Amino acid sequence: DxxxxxxxxxxxxxxxxxxxxxxxPKSGHDxxxxxxxxxxxxxxxxFQYYEEEERQRGNxxxxxxxxxxxxxxxxxxxxxxxxxxxxxxxxxxxxxxVLETQYFGPGTRLLVL
Amino acid sequence: xxxVEQNSxxxxxxxxxxxxxxxxYSDRGSQSFFWYRQYSGKSPELIMFxxxxxxxxxxxxxxxxxxxxxxxxxxxxxxxxxxxxxxxCAVDTGGGNKLTFGTGTQLKVEL
Numbered sequence: 001d002x003x004x005x006x007x008x009x010x011x012x013x014x015x016x017x018x019x020x021x022x023x024x025p026k027s028g029h030d031x032x033x034x035x036x037x038x039x040x041x042x043x044x045x046x047f048q049y050y051e052e053e054e055r056q057r058g059n060x061x062x063x064x065x066x067x068x069x070x071x072x073x074x075x076x077x078x079x080x081x082x083x084x085x086x087x088x089x090x091x092x093x094x095x096x097x098v099l100e101t102q103y104f105g106p107g108t109r110l111l112v113l
Numbered sequence: 114x115x116x117v118e119q120n121s122x123x124x125x126x127x128x129x130x131x132x133x134x135x136x137x138y139s140d141r142g143s144q145s146f147f148w149y150r151q152y153s154g155k156s157p158e159l160i161m162f163x164x165x166x167x168x169x170x171x172x173x174x175x176x177x178x179x180x181x182x183x184x185x186x187x188x189x190x191x192x193x194x195x196x197x198x199x200x201x202c203a204v205d206t207g208g209g210n211k212l213t214f215g216t217g218t219q220l221k222v223e224l
Contacts, residue, residue, distance in 0.1 A: 031210075033210065040216070041216055042201050042203070042214030042215050042216050042217055043212075043214050044214070045211055045212055045213065048209065048210070055209065056207060056209055056211045058211070094210065099209060100145060100147070100162050100210060101159065103159070104156040104157050104158070105156060106155070107156050
């Protein structure tokens, strides 16, 4: 049973560029949440997707957007990258019935130069 | 003011001892409380969650919740070197598992 997978594992971009990160949820899961974790900090909630719609959003600017596909996989897009966007981006999946049992993927480490 | 606060540590305990990790939160309306473990360079893993005041036990782990004091703790009995990690406290502040995390407490279990 495959767990949550994310791609790519590492990414280097320059300021002003755009990036797309991808996530495949654990088998049987229909809800995907995205988090940003800066070095030495706890994860910060970006948004959550269910039934291809953004259901909840954290305190992140509109430069951060996402999408969920019919197969429940998800993308996180960040436009106009800033140096401060350098972080580990984590995807987590769960089911709507048991949201509390959330599994995190290995993350994508983004470095913005 | 941070919504979820934890002592960053490191907290050092000898092998076999009880490790006690603490967390306070500011939103009195919070309903769900979580403990995650994160090894260096890895992603967080859910240890347990708790809704009701009192204790909840799962193996060597016990979560304790006191809503009146806005305080949640995690006890790890018979600590092992493999328990050395950062422990993240999280609170569902918006419902629907919209989690707010603390900065984590680093635990070191020494031989």
